[in-house]
Amino acid sequence: MSTIKAVADLAGVSVGTVSHVMTGSVPVSEPLRTRVLAAIRELDYHPNHIARSLKTSRTRTLGIIVPDLTIPFFPQVIRGAETAAREHGYTLIAVNSDDSGPRQKELLSILRSQRAEGILLAVAAGPAPVGQITRMVQAGIPVVCVDRIPDRLVADSVSVQDSQAAQIAVEHLIEMGYRRIALAMGPLALKNERRRLLGYRRALRQAQIALERSLIWPGNLNTADVAASCLECFQHRKPDAVFATNAPTGLGVLRAFRDLKLRTPEDVGFVTFDELSVDDLFSPAVTTVVQPAFDIGFRAAEILLERIAQPELPRDPISVRLPASLRVRDTSRSRVEPCCATQN
Amino acid sequence: MSTIKAVADLAGVSVGTVSHVMTGSVPVSEPLRTRVLAAIRELDYHPNHIARSLKTSRTRTLGIIVPDLTIPFFPQVIRGAETAAREHGYTLIAVNSDDSGPRQKELLSILRSQRAEGILLAVAAGPAPVGQITRMVQAGIPVVCVDRIPDRLVADSVSVQDSQAAQIAVEHLIEMGYRRIALAMGPLALKNERRRLLGYRRALRQAQIALERSLIWPGNLNTADVAASCLECFQHRKPDAVFATNAPTGLGVLRAFRDLKLRTPEDVGFVTFDELSVDDLFSPAVTTVVQPAFDIGFRAAEILLERIAQPELPRDPISVRLPASLRVRDTSRSRVEPCCATQN
DNA sequence: TCGATAGATTGAGTCGTTTCAAGATCGGCT
C-alpha cells in the first residue's frame, strides 16, 4: 500500500505539500496540486487513517453497541445514528454484544482502544457496566445510552416516553371495552419496564379499574418462558386482554394464544410494545406501540457529537424522551359476539 | 488518556518492558510484571490500538458492508461473520450502504483508509464497483462477496444455491396442485435473480408444464411497484400461484393479495424467498425458502480470514454455495374447495 | 536595483506503540 512519501516522490514534491493537498489546510499552487493529484490517482493512494489519527488524535469515528441486531428496533436506531454521524463527517461502526455482559465490557474496551470519539450504548441484559462507563466519560469519551436506561448511572440518554406510551396503549384497550387487562412485562430490574408498569397503573386508576396483582407477570425476555406464564395466567385468571411491554414478550404471548387457540380480538384483546415485523399484512394485524427508533438513534448521536465538539462543558446529563405512537390495527378492535362457539 | 510511557514511569520500568507484559511476546520477571499490571490498573490504561496498528500494520479488523440493515437477512449474516471473526481474534465493524452506489464506494474507501484487513461485501443495487474491488484485492485486501454476486467480478463469494432453491419451491407448488405459477422476481441484472429464474424453468420443464412468458414479471425491488405488477397480472392472466424470488417482492405480492381480497391458499398459492418475519405466528403462515444467513456470514468470514492468513496464495476465486431449505407453512397447502363463495 | 512582504514549499519533530540489538544481571562451573 503506497504512502504519502511515494506520492511525494512521484510528484516531485515534499510530503508536506502532499499533505496540504489532501487536507486543504494550506494553499498549494495549481501546477503542484495537479501533479500531486495525478500521482495519487496513479498510485491508488489511500491516506492511512491510522497514522493520521495517531498524529491528530481524532478518529472521526463513533461506536454503537447494541444487544441484538436481529431485533428490528436496533437496525433502525443504527440508521438514525449513522445519518447524524455522517452529517458531521463521522463514521459509525456498529457492534453486537449478543446481550452478554462480558462481551459488552470487551466491546467497550475495544472501542476505547480503537479511540472511538464517542459511544452509543444500548446496554445488554444484566447489570450495566456503570464503573466502566463512568471511567470512559472521565477519560473524555462521551457515552450516550439509548433505549434501555441503566439504573444508578449518571449519563446522557435518549429513549421513549415509556409511561405515557404504556398508558395510551392501556387506555386504548379500556376504551375498546376490555376490563381485565393483563400486563406481560420484562424484568423489573429494567427502568423502562418499571416506567411502563407505571403507565399501566395510571391508565387503570384513571378508569377506576381495580389493579389485580395476579394479572401482572414480570418475567425475563425469553419468548418461550413468557408463553408459559401466559398459559398459566389464562388458566387461572381469565384476562380479557393482554398488553405486552416489549417485543419478545409480545411474541411469547402470541405464541400462547396460538397454543390456546385463542383468537384476537374475538377472544382476547392484544397490544404490544414494538413493531413485531410487517404486522399489517397478516391477519389479525397486531396493534402496536411504535417507538421512533430512527429518531432515537439520530438524537442520541447528535447529543454525542455535541459533547465531542464541546468537551469542556460541565456534564449535566441530558435525558431526552421521545413520544411513541399507537398504531391501532386488528388485535384490539372492540369486542364482538363470536360468530361460533369458542372456548372462553 | 494515559500512555505506555506513563505506565512505565509509574512502574519504574522501561516502555519496552510494559510492552512485553502487554503482548506476552517476551518473558518478564514476576516482580516487574506485577508492578506493571498494578500500574496499568491504577491508570486505567488502555493501549492505543491506533499506534499499535501503525507499528504492526495489523488492525485485526474486518469490515462488512450491507445494503440495508433493516432487512432481517443481513443482521443474521453479520452475526455469523462476527462469530467467525471473533474466533480468530478479529473485530467486525458493520456499515450500511443504504443501497446507494456512491455511498458504497465511499465506504469501501473509508474501510480501506481505516486499514480493515479484509472486507465482506453485499453489494448495493446498481452496477457493482468492480474496478474498486479489484484494486483492493490487488492491494492485498481480500474481498468476499456475500448474497448478491456481481457479474463480471472475479472474487470469492458465498451465497445460496439459488437455482436449486427456486426449483424446490416451484416443485413444491406443482406437487400441491398448482399449475399456473407466476414468478415475481427482482431485476434480471442480478445474477441471483437469473439463477432463480433458471430453477423455476427447470421445475416447470420437469413437470412438463409449458412456460408462459407473461407469468414472469421481472421488476425492481420496490415493494409498491411489485404490488402494482401483481395486480396487473392477476387481472389478465389469472395465475393460481405466485413464487416470489426475494423478500421485498414477496411483501409486494402479499400486499396485492390483500388489495385484491385474495386468500391464500384457497384462492392462490404462495411461496417466497426469505423469511418475511415471524411468519409462523400469523394466519395464513407463509411458506418460505429459508436462506442459511448465519452460515453465509460465517463461511464468508472464514474464507476472508484464510486469505488474510495466507496472502501469497494464488487467487483462484472460491465460490461457496450453501443450500437453502423450504419451510412449508400455510400459503402453499393443497388447493381445497372453498367453504363459501369467493371471487375466483 | 534592491529590500520588504506575502505566499508557497519544505523538512524535521511528533503522536504511542512494537521490536531489535545491545546491555545488564545472575547463577553455575571450572
Next chain:
DNA sequence: AGCCGATCTTGAAACGACTCAATCTATCGA
C-alpha cells in the same frame, strides 16, 4: 575468583501522516 551462557531489561529506531517554523520565490514599491 573469573568466565560463560541464559535470561531479563533497556533504549532507540521505526510505522505514516500532520504541522510548525524556517526557507524559498516572486511581486511590488521606492
